[in-house]
Amino acid sequence: xxQEKGSRVTLQQVAxxxxxxxxxxxxxVRGSKLVADSTRKKVQESMxxxxxxxxxxxxNLRSRNSSTVGLIITEIGNPFFSELLVGxxxxxxxxxxxxxxxxxxxxxxxxxQLISTMLEYRVGGAIVSPASGSAADTLNxxxxxxxxxxxxxxEPPHANTDYVGIDNxxxxxxxxxxxxxxxxxxxxxxxxxxxxxxxxxxxxxYMDALQQAGIGYDESLILTSAAxxxxxxxxxxxxxxxxxxxxxAFCYNDIVAFGVMLGLKEAGLVPGRxxxxxxxxxxxxxxxxxxxxxxxxxxxxxxxTNAANLLHHRITSKTVDEEPQRIILKPELVIRGSS
Numbered sequence: 001x002x003q004e005k006g007s008r009v010t011l012q013q014v015a016x017x018x019x020x021x022x023x024x025x026x027x028x029v030r031g032s033k034l035v036a037d038s039t040r041k042k043v044q045e046s047m048x049x050x051x052x053x054x055x056x057x058x059x060n061l062r063s064r065n066s067s068t069v070g071l072i073i074t075e076i077g078n079p080f081f082s083e084l085l086v087g088x089x090x091x092x093x094x095x096x097x098x099x100x101x102x103x104x105x106x107x108x109x110x111x112x113q114l115i116s117t118m119l120e121y122r123v124g125g126a127i128v129s130p131a132s133g134s135a136a137d138t139l140n141x142x143x144x145x146x147x148x149x150x151x152x153x154x155e156p157p158h159a160n161t162d163y164v165g166i167d168n169x170x171x172x173x174x175x176x177x178x179x180x181x182x183x184x185x186x187x188x189x190x191x192x193x194x195x196x197x198x199x200x201x202x203x204x205x206y207m208d209a210l211q212q213a214g215i216g217y218d219e220s221l222i223l224t225s226a227a228x229x230x231x232x233x234x235x236x237x238x239x240x241x242x243x244x245x246x247x248x249a250f251c252y253n254d255i256v257a258f259g260v261m262l263g264l265k266e267a268g269l270v271p272g273r274x275x276x277x278x279x280x281x282x283x284x285x286x287x288x289x290x291x292x293x294x295x296x297x298x299x300x301x302x303x304x305t306n307a308a309n310l311l312h313h314r315i316t317s318k319t320v321d322e323e324p325q326r327i328i329l330k331p332e333l334v335i336r337g338s339s
Contacts, residue, residue: 009052018046031067031096069097069311070118070126072111075227076103078255079283080300081129084152087304088127095312097124104131106193106227119145125311129153133195148314150307154197162314164307164327168198171296171331172205175250175278178294178333180213184248184276188221190235190260192252199224199252202280206250221246225256232259233266240267248276248339254286254295261289261338276339291337299329 015025020043027035028043046052069092073081085101092099100121102114111131118126125148130139134156139149150162172189179187189206192199203222210217223239225231232251236259239245251257257279261271269275272291279286279295286293306327 009050011052014043014046014050014052017050018043067097068100068121068123069315070100070102070114070121070123070128072102072104072114072118072126072128074104074106074129074131078227078253079285080253080255080281080298083283083300084129084304087301087306088308089304090301091305091308091312097312106131108132108134115139119147123147125149125315127152127307127311130156130159130197132193132197134159148311150311150314152303152307156197160324162310162325164303164310164329165198166298166303166329166331168201168331169205169208171280171298172202172250173209174205174331174333175202175280175296176206176209177213178335178339179248179250179276179278180209180215182248182276182339184246185215186218186221186244186246186248187215188223188239188246188249190223190239190249190251191225191232191256192227194224196227196252202250202252225252227253227256229255229259229262232256232261233263234259236260236263237267240264246275248278250278250280252280254279254281254283254293257293257295257338258285258289261293272338278339282334286334287336289338294336294339295334297332297334299331302329 011025011029012022015022018025020039024035024039025043028040071088075081089099100118100123104111104114108131111134127150128139129152139151139156139159139161150164151159152164155163155165176187189203207217220242221239223235225235232255236249249260251260257277260277264271264275271277277293279293280298281300282295282297286295310325310327
């Protein structure tokens, strides 16, 4: 076939080349399971030979039903989100969706740009881990376009939409209770961005545990930082200079806790012996640190599968306007050598 340079290969040309009907070729590019594997392979070979590219946006406009889903997360380097992505894909891949991934790096402005881009691509729905300080109006833009959105991990005030996450207040409480049971009375809460709703909830649980144990709340033991190893390293260096330093720390997440343990070692202290550390998330790496990290299991993969199932339900049942659902998972403490 002599294809004019620069012109777009059509689906009809692919069908003719493969010797099938256009309807059959259309089923294959849309991921239908109703076509025999031998036919699918033949059409895919024709697509590769001809250089066919599926115009998903145009198809969405024609059908008024998008098979593309937007996924917006805050950090690509945090393994928590890698595990959450696995859970999302386990569901959405099976249901035939294509996932567009965007990362905000905790920037509300970047988040707004990503939402605009996803609206341009006519996504059928979105799963969003909101950037810290997100305004509910920004996230509600998706709902104004009748596009279902499920929030995960953080829930901004007045965001009237579906949410899947962990009980962060309870998670903070069981972490602090564990350290109290170990005899600690000077317990720091370290790391995380100050505007994060998840951080504020974990801090509330930490404070509840102190109060119930009759331990006075010391604001000077609560320090914010970037949710990174370097952030954890910096805040533990700072807290160790305190005139009455703590003997233990509950950290915003595991990544911060890894930085805290590094900072302790640099200061000549042994985590778990000289200073107790508890993280949050139970990412895979937490089991392989030296010592192993005691942490609150936040089940990121389960959060992802629940969010994807809820979003698929909203898309297929067209129930965007129904009362928002909140799926709250129960945290568990995983005890290792760091505490």
